[in-house]
Amino acid sequence: MGRVRVPPAAERDPRLQALLAAYRVVPVFDKGENVRDVSDMYGSTSPSAGTCSTALVISTNGSVPRSTPGGSRTGRRILRAGMRIGYMPQALVYHEVDPQA
Secondary structure, eight states: OOEEEOOHHHHHOHHHHHHHHHHOOSOOBOOOSSOEEESOOTTOOOOOTTHHHHHHOOSTTOOOOOTTTTHHHHHHHHHHTTOOEEEOTTSEEEOOOOTTO
16 A cells, blocks of 8 residues: 555645544555555555455455454454555555535
């Protein structure tokens, strides 16, 4: 996984920054400039298909938890299954933010 941010224009807009700070509804994730292991998936999308998803299908309804707020829960399940969560800052995702909101 990588960084999850608001678009650069939103980062520079004081009005949007005030709204984001007040309402705290847009999860951001930034663990710095270095590739490393992390322990959660806060603000991220669900795990990719394949080994990771197969190993995590252990809930009673057979589903894989998705996205926030389940990112931390999913991260714990990945670690308990003996896998790692890698962070790569170059993998960057921007939330869509409507400046007219």
